Amino acid sequence: MQRTGAQIVWEVLTQEGVEVVFGYPGGAILPVYNAMLDYGVRHVLVRHEQGAAHMADGFARASGRVGVAMATSGPGATNLVTGIATAMMDSSPIVCITGQVNAPFIGSDAFQETDVTGVTLPITKHNYLVTHTEDIAPTLREAFYIAASGRPGPVLVDITKDAQVGKTEYAPSNEPIRLRGYRPDLRALPEEFERALELIAKSERPLILAGHGVLMSGASQELLDFVEKAHIPVAVTLLGIGGIPASHPLNLGMMGMHGEAWVNTAIQEADLLLALGMRFDDRVTGNLKTYAVNARKIHVEIDPSEINKNVRVDVGIVGDLRETLRTFLAGTPPLEHAAWLEHINDLKGDSAVRDIQNLPDSGHLYAAHVIHDLWRYTGGEALVVTDVGQHQMWEAQYYRHERPRKLITSGGLGTMGFALPAAIGARFAKPDEEIWAIVGDGGFQMTQAELSTCVQEDLKLNIAIINNGFLGMVRQWQEFFYERRYAATPLVSPDFVKLAEAHGLTGMHVDQREQVAEAVEFARSSPRTVVIDFRVEQEDSVYPMVPAGADLHAMIRRPSPIVETAEDV
Amino acid sequence: MLNGNRTFSDVQAEHTYVAFVEDKPGVLNRVASLFRRRGFNIESLTVGHTEQAGVSRMTIVTKVDEYTARRVEAELYKLVNVLSVEEVTATPSVMRDLALIKVRADGEARTQALQICDVFRARVVDVAPDALIVEITGTEEKIEGLLDVLTPFGIIEVARTGRVAMRRGVQPTTYSPEFVHARIPEDSAV
Numbered sequence: 001m002q003r004t005g006a007q008i009v010w011e012v013l014t015q016e017g018v019e020v021v022f023g024y025p026g027g028a029i030l031p032v033y034n035a036m037l038d039y040g041v042r043h044v045l046v047r048h049e050q051g052a053a054h055m056a057d058g059f060a061r062a063s064g065r066v067g068v069a070m071a072t073s074g075p076g077a078t079n080l081v082t083g084i085a086t087a088m089m090d091s092s093p094i095v096c097i098t099g100q101v102n103a104p105f106i107g108s109d110a111f112q113e114t115d116v117t118g119v120t121l122p123i124t125k126h127n128y129l130v131t132h133t134e135d136i137a138p139t140l141r142e143a144f145y146i147a148a149s150g151r152p153g154p155v156l157v158d159i160t161k162d163a164q165v166g167k168t169e170y171a172p173s174n175e176p177i178r179l180r181g182y183r184p185d186l187r188a189l190p191e192e193f194e195r196a197l198e199l200i201a202k203s204e205r206p207l208i209l210a211g212h213g214v215l216m217s218g219a220s221q222e223l224l225d226f227v228e229k230a231h232i233p234v235a236v237t238l239l240g241i242g243g244i245p246a247s248h249p250l251n252l253g254m255m256g257m258h259g260e261a262w263v264n265t266a267i268q269e270a271d272l273l274l275a276l277g278m279r280f281d282d283r284v285t286g287n288l289k290t291y292a293v294n295a296r297k298i299h300v301e302i303d304p305s306e307i308n309k310n311v312r313v314d315v316g317i318v319g320d321l322r323e324t325l326r327t328f329l330a331g332t333p334p335l336e337h338a339a340w341l342e343h344i345n346d347l348k349g350d351s352a353v354r355d356i357q358n359l360p361d362s363g364h365l366y367a368a369h370v371i372h373d374l375w376r377y378t379g380g381e382a383l384v385v386t387d388v389g390q391h392q393m394w395e396a397q398y399y400r401h402e403r404p405r406k407l408i409t410s411g412g413l414g415t416m417g418f419a420l421p422a423a424i425g426a427r428f429a430k431p432d433e434e435i436w437a438i439v440g441d442g443g444f445q446m447t448q449a450e451l452s453t454c455v456q457e458d459l460k461l462n463i464a465i466i467n468n469g470f471l472g473m474v475r476q477w478q479e480f481f482y483e484r485r486y487a488a489t490p491l492v493s494p495d496f497v498k499l500a501e502a503h504g505l506t507g508m509h510v511d512q513r514e515q516v517a518e519a520v521e522f523a524r525s526s527p528r529t530v531v532i533d534f535r536v537e538q539e540d541s542v543y544p545m546v547p548a549g550a551d552l553h554a555m556i557r558r559p560s561p562i563v564e565t566a567e568d569v
Numbered sequence: 570m571l572n573g574n575r576t577f578s579d580v581q582a583e584h585t586y587v588a589f590v591e592d593k594p595g596v597l598n599r600v601a602s603l604f605r606r607r608g609f610n611i612e613s614l615t616v617g618h619t620e621q622a623g624v625s626r627m628t629i630v631t632k633v634d635e636y637t638a639r640r641v642e643a644e645l646y647k648l649v650n651v652l653s654v655e656e657v658t659a660t661p662s663v664m665r666d667l668a669l670i671k672v673r674a675d676g677e678a679r680t681q682a683l684q685i686c687d688v689f690r691a692r693v694v695d696v697a698p699d700a701l702i703v704e705i706t707g708t709e710e711k712i713e714g715l716l717d718v719l720t721p722f723g724i725i726e727v728a729r730t731g732r733v734a735m736r737r738g739v740q741p742t743t744y745s746p747e748f749v750h751a752r753i754p755e756d757s758a759v
Contacts, residue, residue: 117595122602125649303643304646312636
């Protein structure tokens with residue numbers, strides 16, 4: 001049957017199982033929007049295209065499926081860039097469809113023309129410029145395949161307006177996609193497994209480093225089975241949180257810059273690191289020269305280019321983590337590392353119980369209080385979407401996630417403004433789950449316009465603004481490393497309660513700990529989006545902390561008892 | 570075959586790759602962008618058609634340590650338009666560069682220049698009253714050698730193609746399925 005290019009876009013999206021698209025119309029994508037009305041795909045009108053990309057990303061991370069964002073040419077497409085880069089760094093599968101000026105105008109600096117395939121080349125897994133109607137269907141199918149397979153990532157498809165308008169014969173295709181140069185299904189050689197199993201069997205102080213790959217390959221159960229059989233403690237990366245239950249006795253918690261001291265010390269003392277689906281980011285290794293010098297290293301990664309990139313390893317195993325863990329499980333006898341675990345427990349000392357309970361309840365509200373209480377009142381079961389900064393680290397420390405895909409956060413790129421749009425995207429993936437967006441006063445203001453999207457789409461979210469009147473993490477660095485010279489970090493915000501009310505939503509101020517329970521309960525029971533403005537201690541810092549580039553074991557420890565703010569002293 | 574048991578050298582050295590890529594718009598840009606973004610310095614890059622329609626051949630020379638050399642290969646493979654990559658640095662292969670050298674040569678100098686070209690098996694492809702264009706094919710060292718001895722005559726300009734490489738023997742330079750600790754599963758269609 002004859003179809004226009006614009007119709008073919010929706011035909012393919014429907015065939016790919018897409019139910020929701022996040023986007024913003026404009027001249028060069030108008031034919032696609034015109035055709036949209038005849039198809040059953042829900043469209044969410046964002047307030048800025050960055051929001052569309054983050055929503056697609058949030059949808060993808062919550063569901064494990066491909067998220068879709070749409071924008072027009074020029075500024076519409078360039079506004080997607082931050083969201084695409086965010087998805088690239090965290091290996092999130094999204095497809096971005098952009099309109100482009102008519103093919104004959106390309107290169108002429110036409111109105112709203114931008115070379116978006118050029119702009120996004122280094123921040124996409126792959127991208128396409130489509131100038132012929134008959135290429136639209138195969139290209140979009142390839143885009144979905146590439147985005148979701150292997151190490152997932154963003155794919156951008158730029159379609160010229162004349163290709164959208166043109167007509168061609170279209171029939172749905174179920175042919176498997178064959179790309180000659182694309183190999184997402186690499187596997188390790190048998191002798192590499194043998195060597196890995198040998199190192200595991202010989203190790204006395206093994207430690208697993210579990211990353212985002214555990215969630216992406218759906219390997220949580222396999223990880224648990226292997227960990228219990230081989231009796232190996234696990235440290236998780238920020239994006240690996242939830243890959244193994246927080247309450248599991250072998251889960252030590254988060255590693256790295258704001259990981260607990262005993263976790264980082266255990267890494268430095270281990271004789272074997274088994275890195276699973278993580279990429280030795282500088283935020284988890286600290287100084288590479290002194291990183292885990294006592295350990296042999298096995299790196300399991302789906303992306304061969306990650307192996308030996310930052311940390312040199314003894315064995316590199318390329319392949320799907322779930323499959324790899326099954327092989328490990330079959331090849332490992334039941335092991336026991338009681339002395340090593342006891343030693344880690346000694347390292348832990350009293351610092352594990354020192355955290356929340358020992359915060360002075362002096363009538364001041366600490367962010368850690370708020371997040372700990374949120375965890376308690378939601379039974380640890382909420383899907384939490386965080387922004388970037390101090391609140392993000394406190395959430396990682398104090399909200400204990402028991403299941404995968406329950407924490408969505410911008411890890412690699414550290415994109416402020418991520419939380420609200422990503423939470424909106426997650427809402428479409430998980431219509432029945434309790435969702436909390438936890439966001440700083442700085443990050444919230446970057447994308448707060450998406451509150452309107454929330455209202456227009458009649459979405460229920462719970463928004464917790466951790467408001468300390470500063471760009472808190474930057475302020476903390478200024479306090480520690482720049483002699484408290486607070487350059488450009490004090491932050492004036494609007495009245496967030498009134499802002500919520502201006503949107504027809506309910507807002508609440510909370511500045512005492514005893515008000516937290518009531519506010520959280522109100523938000524949970526309300527059928528509509530609620531914004532809670534938690535006014536917390538202004539100069540509180542995230543501990544412990546490995547200064548950037550310092551040795552992993554050289555941490556700034558959490559003061560005990562907690563140091564009051566300058567005002568209190 | 571490369572595997573994780575091997576330790577690599579930290580010494581920076583020249584590495585030569587032959588990459589087969591799809592002949593599509595922007596592919597050269599993708600490869601060049603990859604090298605720029607990852608901070609791998611390109612010493613030389615050549616592109617041309619192959620015996621197969623729709624497939625281009627690139628020869629890329631970069632100066633990196635051995636760990637980075639593995640990564641260059643793996644990063645190239647990640648590009649969807651790259652069909653195969655082979656590092657030929659340590660493989661017995663023929664490597665050639667071509668140069669056109671315009672050299673000042675009149676009177677007596679011309680005879681001397683022609684003799685030198687003969688020794689280097691270089692061909693004179695253009696003769697003007699006061700200059701010659703010499704074509705030479707060979708390794709970089711050979712071309713550098715000729716340039717050295719022609720310098721006293723006065724070199725007016727030099728055009729060089731950059732290195733091309735081909736594996737010796739009957740086996741074609743094609744993809745090595747085992748690369749960077751990995752293999753392509755046997756059950757998967759090519």
